[in-house]
Amino acid sequence: MTETTTATARAMPRARRRKGVPASAPGMRAAIYVRLSRETEETTSPERQRAACEALCEARGWTVVMVEDDIDVSGFSRGLERPGLQRILSRLPELDVVVFFKIDRLARSTVDFAEIMRITEAQGVALASATEPLDLTSSMGRAMAKVIAVFAELESDTIGMRVSSAHEHLRREGRYTGGRVPYGYRVVPNPDGAGKVLEVNPEEARTVHGIVERILAKDSLMTVAADLTKAGVPSPGHSSRQTTGKRSDSKKWYTTTLRSLLTNPQLLGQVIEDGKPILRTDGLPLVSRTPILDMDTWQALQDELTRRANPGDRRREGTSLLRGVAHCALCGFRMYTFVARGRVRYRCIGRLKKRQGGEQIDCYGVSIAGEAMEDHVEAQFLKAFGRLAVVRMVEQAGEDFxxxxxxxxxxxxxxxxxxxxxxxxxxxxxxxxxxxxxxxxxxxxxxxxxxxxxxKPAGVTAVPTGLTHAQQWKAADTAGKRDLLLNAGTYVEVSPAKKGGRRLDTSRLAVHFGMDGQIRRADAEGRDVEEAIREQVQREAADADW
Missing domain, CATH: 1.10.287 (Helix Hairpins)
Structure with a gap:
């Protein structure tokens, strides 16, 4: 029970000490703090603690303005979260000194004591023990308190190291140690003993597999995130997820959410600490739970995400279909889109680029109607590849010890x-x-x-997608369709117009596929032609197998 003296300080102004006036001077306002873990402790009963503190205040000429106690409250397990102590700390502007029976009644941890000392010192409030020589109202006492603070920091660091070591040991055993639960997993009791472990959450695992399939099928992160949000699929931060780990209250999917999820090696069952996988004694990542993705799928996914992150190869949603595919027949430069009279057209800017570099070429900037050319190339592509199955080339990492x-x-x-x-x-x-x-x-x-x-050396393996080119073309966005064209070796040469007219003159277009197209593009872009040939040979061999 908390008692308060009749003398109230609530309406009194803060009496700041003048410079040179010690805190032990008479007339200072004191708060008495009493704490007892168990009522059965007779040697430090609440009555005895309070009597000793009042005796010190009377001897010093201090006025007791409040008395607070915490009975049956552990100073070690509760830290600073004690009702009586918090009431005193909330009224520090009305006090000059806090009196307690012994230091262990105020705090059982030097870390907590140092924190209390920091808070009170910031408010100009002194601390005093009724039964110990440590008196923080004196210069010597404050100096000793600073030494205590140093040891408090050392103790905090030591505790942190012990906790970190204990957590790593538990993680190596496959135990869950708290914190954010990786998406795709859930917390369950440990079937082999004490504590808890993580197991695969079937519903979230299906969501992960669906996301990965769409990304590998060239769907954009923005489209996937929008579809997941629209479908009401719980995101990694959704508050409805039943886990014991800390989570935000976000209920939407974003591209950053997807990228963070898909690049998290915990999908491989790896154990992460401080942002890095815990390694086994052989130097390999520790895997202590069932993986959600296999290694081949993981590597293909990371390659795809890396390709999209590369500024030179980024596929933006809504970008032009034939960018990187259509080239000028006069100078070999890529053609880019522009809008004229509300219609999209492709044109060559090779002359402009050369002029910027101080060179001159004969190309005058060939241009052509965009929509009509795209429709023509699409028809040619589907005619050649529409019925063929689409295979995904998965690069197999070679063994390197x-x-x-x-x-x-x-x-x-x-x-x-x-x-x-x-x-x-x-x-x-x-x-x-x-x-x-x-x-x-x-x-x-x-x-x-x-x-x-x-x-084993590195290599490339073809993995079937179960779709034909026509099916995947219909389902893909603009970036995905362009990837299909590029993977098929599509190369379009656009010649100058021979005569004017509203309709597309298809004789201006030379559409090449396969090896021929790859060689022409590599030569036009100044890349290694032999390397392009090797890549196309592998791709065509894989297509033939399926």
Whole structure:
């Protein structure tokens, strides 16, 4: 129960001490704080604490204006979140000193004590213990308090290291340690013991797979995000998700949400700490839960997202269909769109580019009606490829054990430094432990070097999409259609107009596909023609297999 003296300070103005007047001077306003974890403690009963504090105030000539207590309240587990203490801290402008029986009654942690000292000192309020020589109303007491603050910081750092180490240990065992729950997973009791673990959330996993399929099918992030929001699919920040982790109240999908989700290696079942995967002793990421995506799909997804993030290859929704496909027959430069009289046209700007570089060419800037040319190229493309199946080329990462070999060699060097430079592994037992660890690392290095000699090289694998070119063309947006054209090696040469007219003169257009188109584009853009040929050979071989 909280008691308050009849003398109230609520209406009194703040009496700031004049410079040079000590806090121990008579007439200062004091608040007494009493705390007891259990009522059964007789040696520090609330009555005794209060009596000692009142005796100190009387001896110093201080006026007691409030008394607050926290009974059956732990100072360690509750920290500063104690009702009585909070009431005192809320009225600091009306006080000059806070009196307590012993420091452990005010705070059981030096971190909490340092925080209380910081708050009161900022308000010009002193702290005083009724039974200890530590008196923060004196210069010596404040100096000692600063030493306590240093140790408080050390204790805080030590606690942080212990907590971090404990969390990493639990994560390595596959346990959930709190915080944000990765999308696609949910928190469940640990079936193998204490604590909780993460398991795949079937509904969210289906959402992830659907998103990945659409991204690999060239749908834009903006379109996918808009469709998910419209369909009411809970986003990673949706408040309706039943998890114990902290979440925002966002109920919409954004392109940043999608990119953050799709680049999170936790989809592979990896365990993340401080933004990085926890590594096993062999240097590989620790996988302690069921993956949502397999490695091949993950790599294809990252390649697609990287391609879109590249300014030179970014596919913006609503961009022109034949950008990068249509080239001028006179100079070989790409043709770009512009609007004339409300209609989209393509034109060559090669002459302008050359002029900017101080060169001159004969091209005068060929132009052509955009919609009519796009319709013609679409018809030619679907005629040639419409019935053929679409395959996705997945680049298979080759095996490379060199980073693991380097990591093992560094661990071996550190082990040698521990024994010979730092003087660790002393005595017979230490020598045995050193020899065992050294032998284990040497064995691992030898094993990795043997794997490196027989490492599987990188390659490209064709994965069927289950759709024909015509089906995917119908479902794709402008960027997706353009990707289909480019993957088919489409190259369009636009010649100068021979005569005027409203209708498109198709004789101006030379449409090339496959190897012929790839070679022409590589040559026009100054790229390695042989590399373009190799890429097209792989693509056509994959198409033939399916």
């Amino acid at each position: 060199r980073p693991q070999i380097r990591q093992a060699r560094e661990a071996l060097a550190d082990l040698e430094a521990d024994r010979y430079d730092r003087g660790l592994f002393k005595g017979e037992e230490g020598a045995n432990r050193f020899a065992a660890q050294y032998a284990k690392l040497e064995e691992r290095i030898a094993s990795l070097e043997d794997k490196q000699r027989h490492a």
